[in-house]
Amino acid sequence: MTTNAAHCPRCGSPLAAHPPTTCGICGYALFVNARPTASLIVLDGPPSQRVRFLALRRAMEPNAGLWETPGGFCDGWEHPREAALREGREELGVTVELGDFVGMYIGGYEFQGELLPVLDCFFLAWLPADRIQIDPGESLEYSWFPLVKAPKMAFSTMDSAIVDACARLTLSTLGH
Structure with missing residues (x-):
């Protein structure tokens, strides 16, 4: 399952190749760009003792029933920090406080029969x-898990971000 554009989105002519490609009729250059997302690694406890993170059990596909961090797609022109705050309000019903940026990770998301590339941006939050x-409509339940023993998450980018967040917090606790 991959992103598969068979026709030019501008003029509707058949494309000679899968993106990235250029339409032979109108010259439109078609690319498959990663869609940005914003996600939260919500921590508990005082800053020096934040060792658990909040996970939600997905209610819908893809990967229904697996654990995930709160987050979602950025709206057009929405900065990932603003999207992270919005997603916190939508998925948790509260206004979260954002902390440091953890990092960006390339992943995939199955949607409407296509595997879309995503650029997942993760922020620490509380x-x-x-x-x-x-x-x-989005989550069946929530639970707190130790950062050092996180369950397998719904998306590999979440697994990577949790490992990086744990390393960052361990280093800051040790004074590095």
């Missing part, structure tokens, strides 16, 4: 005193 109210 919750205010508000109570979590997950969106039942």
Whole structure:
């Protein structure tokens, strides 16, 4: 399952090759660009003792039933930091406080029969005193897991970001 454009999105002519390609009729250059996302690694406890993160159990495909970090696609022209805050409000029902940027990771997301490239941006975050109210359309439940013993996540980029967040927090705790 890959991104498969058979026709030019501008003029509708058949394309000679899969993207990246150029339409032989109108000259439109077609690329497969990664779609940006913003995700949160929500931590608990005081800064020096944040050893657990919040995970949501996915309610929908792809990878329904697996654990994930809160997050989603950025809207057009939306900065990933703003998307992370929006996703926190939508998925957790609270306004999260954003911390450091963890990193960007290239991954894939199955949507409408295509495997889309994504550029997943992860931020550390924590919750205010508000109570979590997950969106039942997106998540079945939530749980707190140790960063050092995270379960297998729904997407490999989440696994990588959690490992990097754990390393970052371990180094900052040790004073490096």
